[in-house]
Amino acid sequence: MKRLLDGVVKFKDEFLEEHKEIFDEIAEHQDPHTLYIGCSDSRVVPNLITKTMPGELFVIRNIANMVPPYRATNEEFKCTASIIEYAVKKLEVDNIVVCGHSNCGGCKALYYPEEELNKMPNVKEWLKLADEVKTKILAKNLSIEEKEFQTEQLNILKQIENLTTYPCVEEGLKNGKLNVIGWYYVIKTGDVFQYNEEKREFELINSEA
Numbered sequence: 001m002k003r004l005l006d007g008v009v010k011f012k013d014e015f016l017e018e019h020k021e022i023f024d025e026i027a028e029h030q031d032p033h034t035l036y037i038g039c040s041d042s043r044v045v046p047n048l049i050t051k052t053m054p055g056e057l058f059v060i061r062n063i064a065n066m067v068p069p070y071r072a073t074n075e076e077f078k079c080t081a082s083i084i085e086y087a088v089k090k091l092e093v094d095n096i097v098v099c100g101h102s103n104c105g106g107c108k109a110l111y112y113p114e115e116e117l118n119k120m121p122n123v124k125e126w127l128k129l130a131d132e133v134k135t136k137i138l139a140k141n142l143s144i145e146e147k148e149f150q151t152e153q154l155n156i157l158k159q160i161e162n163l164t165t166y167p168c169v170e171e172g173l174k175n176g177k178l179n180v181i182g183w184y185y186v187i188k189t190g191d192v193f194q195y196n197e198e199k200r201e202f203e204l205i206n207s208e209a
């Protein structure tokens, strides 16, 4: 707890002071360029890995960077749908990034035995969003490492597919106002690989890109 409280004070006294002009500018409004959809994992910190400042990223984080497919229902409290809608229609973001990562606990949990998953009924339910990914991966004969990173990468593509079922995203893509980008972040090295749709593979983002 002390660590948290000390951090709050330090942030205000040091970081905010150092970047006062940015905080003055964003105090009354936000104009983020990107909607970032990533995993809740504590090790994958959106602003840190993109070196962006407050005001730049609008963020959704959940277990295994999932995007539930668009549902035209009367169901209340659609969290992801309302964030996507607000980001695209109100904030008019230019980009939507779906960022998966190495060593993803959520992706690993897809393969947990039933009894293990039954202890976390909400997680179990949530992971159904990657059922198709799991089926595809299990159909291949992969080593443990291959299975892990192929699941993580295939899941990014599946969630992008779900994202494009949202009418506002579909429209943004059609009229060229929106870029939808898939990223795979490696915790140990800080490397980020971006999906190249033409080549159908993830490519390392480097200073030449």
Ligand SMILES: [Zn+2]
Pocket (backbone or CB within 6 Å): 039, 040, 041, 063, 064, 065, 101, 103, 104, 105, 106, 107
């Ligand atoms: Zn994760």
